[in-house]
Amino acid sequence: MNILRINMSAETPEVKVEPLGDYEGLGGRALTSAIVSREVDPLCHPLGADNKLVIAPGLLGGTAAAMSGRISVGCKSPLTGGIKEANSGGQAGHALGRLGYAAIVLEGKPKRDDVYKIYINKDGVKIEKDNSLKMLPNYDLIERIKKEYGEKIACISIGPAGEMKMSAASVAVTDMELRPSRHAGRGGVGAVMGAKGVKVIILDDAVTTPRQPKNDEAFKDANKRFVAGLQKHPVTGQGLPAYGTNILTNIINEVGAYPTYNFKEGRFAGARKISGEVQAELEKQRGGNPTHGCHRGCVIRCSGIYHDKDGRYLTKQPEYETVWANGGNLGIDDIDKIAMLDFVYDNYGLDTIEMGVTLGVAMEAGLIKWGDADAAINLIHEVGKGTYLGRILGNGAAFTGKAFGVERVPVVKCQALPAYDPRAVQGIGVTYATSPMGADHTAGYSIALNVLKTGGFVDPLKPEGQVDLSRNLQIATAFIDSTGMCLFIAFALLDQPDTFQAFIDIVNAFYGWNMTDNDVVEYGKKVLNFEKDFNLRAGFTKQHDRLPRFFYKEPVTPHNVIFMVKDEELDQVFNW
Amino acid sequence: MQVKVKLFGGLKSGNTFPINQEGDIIFEPQGDITLGQLIESLSLNKKPFIIVLNGIITNDLSVNLKNGDELSLFPPIAGGF
Numbered sequence: 001m002n003i004l005r006i007n008m009s010a011e012t013p014e015v016k017v018e019p020l021g022d023y024e025g026l027g028g029r030a031l032t033s034a035i036v037s038r039e040v041d042p043l044c045h046p047l048g049a050d051n052k053l054v055i056a057p058g059l060l061g062g063t064a065a066a067m068s069g070r071i072s073v074g075c076k077s078p079l080t081g082g083i084k085e086a087n088s089g090g091q092a093g094h095a096l097g098r099l100g101y102a103a104i105v106l107e108g109k110p111k112r113d114d115v116y117k118i119y120i121n122k123d124g125v126k127i128e129k130d131n132s133l134k135m136l137p138n139y140d141l142i143e144r145i146k147k148e149y150g151e152k153i154a155c156i157s158i159g160p161a162g163e164m165k166m167s168a169a170s171v172a173v174t175d176m177e178l179r180p181s182r183h184a185g186r187g188g189v190g191a192v193m194g195a196k197g198v199k200v201i202i203l204d205d206a207v208t209t210p211r212q213p214k215n216d217e218a219f220k221d222a223n224k225r226f227v228a229g230l231q232k233h234p235v236t237g238q239g240l241p242a243y244g245t246n247i248l249t250n251i252i253n254e255v256g257a258y259p260t261y262n263f264k265e266g267r268f269a270g271a272r273k274i275s276g277e278v279q280a281e282l283e284k285q286r287g288g289n290p291t292h293g294c295h296r297g298c299v300i301r302c303s304g305i306y307h308d309k310d311g312r313y314l315t316k317q318p319e320y321e322t323v324w325a326n327g328g329n330l331g332i333d334d335i336d337k338i339a340m341l342d343f344v345y346d347n348y349g350l351d352t353i354e355m356g357v358t359l360g361v362a363m364e365a366g367l368i369k370w371g372d373a374d375a376a377i378n379l380i381h382e383v384g385k386g387t388y389l390g391r392i393l394g395n396g397a398a399f400t401g402k403a404f405g406v407e408r409v410p411v412v413k414c415q416a417l418p419a420y421d422p423r424a425v426q427g428i429g430v431t432y433a434t435s436p437m438g439a440d441h442t443a444g445y446s447i448a449l450n451v452l453k454t455g456g457f458v459d460p461l462k463p464e465g466q467v468d469l470s471r472n473l474q475i476a477t478a479f480i481d482s483t484g485m486c487l488f489i490a491f492a493l494l495d496q497p498d499t500f501q502a503f504i505d506i507v508n509a510f511y512g513w514n515m516t517d518n519d520v521v522e523y524g525k526k527v528l529n530f531e532k533d534f535n536l537r538a539g540f541t542k543q544h545d546r547l548p549r550f551f552y553k554e555p556v557t558p559h560n561v562i563f564m565v566k567d568e569e570l571d572q573v574f575n576w
Numbered sequence: 577m578q579v580k581v582k583l584f585g586g587l588k589s590g591n592t593f594p595i596n597q598e599g600d601i602i603f604e605p606q607g608d609i610t611l612g613q614l615i616e617s618l619s620l621n622k623k624p625f626i627i628v629l630n631g632i633i634t635n636d637l638s639v640n641l642k643n644g645d646e647l648s649l650f651p652p653i654a655g656g657f
């Protein structure tokens with residue numbers, strides 16, 4: 001596997017292919033964080049020539065291992081100012097792996113305002129200026145690309161938001177139906193791709209074959225056991241395929257952790273109307289599909305296809321985070337309007353979480369009324385058009401809060417909080433505060449034990465046990481993110497030790513390694529070390545590992561709790 | 577005594593109970609009843625895995641229910657075994 005470096009500073013961008021070298025043994029998030037940590041000046045301007053955008057499939061990208069097609073996108077984040085790894089499903093991870101690249105590293109910055117398309121196939125790399133693609137929304141862009149390159153491709157692209165270098169801009173990845181509906185959403189990675197002048201990367205893995213394991217028999221056997229374990233577990237084998245992530249709406253609401261009206265309350269009266277159960281039923285009725293994999297090799301199939309009331313494709317099944325941020329968070333209980341917002345975000349290339357929270361701040365500021373879905377959609381069109389108001393909103397919740405003098409801005413390291421109130425689920429509060437990524441729910445998904453009772457139970461309403469919980473999950477997640485496996489395998493891994501063993505056996509069989517449980521922990525710690533080290537050098541201190549003040553002072557209904565984990569305890573999360 | 581019961585994630589009761597406007601079961605037990613006994617009498621199609629009583633996740637089926645209690649039940653689809 002090689003690293004493909006593309007320097008965008010030259011008039012004709014320069015391509016260099018080199019072996020992994022010192023980066024051998026790293027993949028996915030480990031590789032993006034290692035490269036960013038070692039090669040990017042932590043004091044650089046994120047939109048400048050010294051930042052790098054690293055796109056890396058996981059260690060198992062391009063192999064026949066189930067669940068292994070995720071892709072990592074890393075850089076210095078224009079949103080947080082710290083290190084960022086944003087993760088996406090879709091087809092690009094496997095395509096890049098099969099083409100033999102462990103990573104694409106975009107370096108430098110074009111001198112002029114041109115946009116480029118990068119075409120990669122088995123024969124090499126072709127980079128062309130193509131300003132006719134400027135400002136195309138993602139769906140329109142992919143239609144154009146399909147006409148030129150056919151349909152046996154996978155694309156990584158930015159919409160107008162990334163071209164306008166907005167800090168909420170995402171990087172889109174096409175799925176099996178060649179729709180740009182999977183996104184590396186968080187932290188403004190789309191803005192960095194825009195700053196590098198790259199509009200789209202087209203991956204043509206035709207005539208390639210899956211990467212061959214060192215021990216084929218052992219690999220096949222481990223994969224079989226792994227798949228059986230995923231199919232056996234109620235979450236990965238039944239719940240997620242049937243309802244998708246939006247199954248979380250009702251349970252998070254019932255336990256009083258559903259952030260409502262910009263984190264003012266913990267329960268939303270309209271939650272059931274926008275729940276996963278209702279959404280799945282609607283999809284079936286309208287000819288959509290609630291059971292759909294975002295990449296080939298996924299056996300969980302938590303995604304889905306959402307049709308409008310006329311039975312036409314509207315968007316992929318909106319995720320729980322999207323439905324919350326643009327639903328109950330805003331007092332909106334109309335699932336069709338939320339689905340429309342999801343489509344608009346995907347098209348402009350925006351993080352649905354950051355933008356939903358931004359809209360909440362905008363409602364708090366009185367720009368539009370609580371619950372006014374049409375007004376919310378119009379504000380997002382302002383973002384897509386790049387009006388002055390749009391440019392404020394498109395730079396996220398903190399920026400918008402500052403512009404309109406709002407005090408209640410739910411961000412950590414300037415990144416918007418996701419769909420769980422940290423006062424009612426104290427464990428996720430620890431992750432939000434301490435993750436090097438900023439407020440990030442996937443980085444250490446304590447909800448699994450705080451609410452879902454997967455792998456045990458830690459009382460969500462008490463501060464005890466939350467630091468250990470968050471630490472262990474952050475370490476494990478850093479490893480999983482490096483393998484290219486979808487994080488949702490964790491539900492099965494937490495409950496079924498033999499499925500966890502099968503997962504490690506897959507990695508070991510592929511590479512001829514002998515990783516133990518302890519090696520997995522050390523690997524995860526190594527990734528976090530890269531990230532903590534970068535952030536330290538970028539100027540972050542322990543004071544940045546805190547929640548906004550109002551979480552410590554303002555109790556949230558219905559349980560009337562504040563965040564109670566002490567600062568000294570938060571500082572113990574990375575205690576190795 | 578009246579207890580409200582909400583079923584989620586495909587859970588269904590095998591018996592008929594009065595329901596309110598939101599589709600919640602209004603359970604009116606004759607005399608004292610524990611959480612475990614109430615769940616039994618619902619004759620659910622799947623065993624509930626996450627039991628939320630008045631917004632609190634609980635594992636204690638022996639607790640006596642009180643008037644006005646709200647029970648939310650989820651099958652293992654939202655959790656583990």
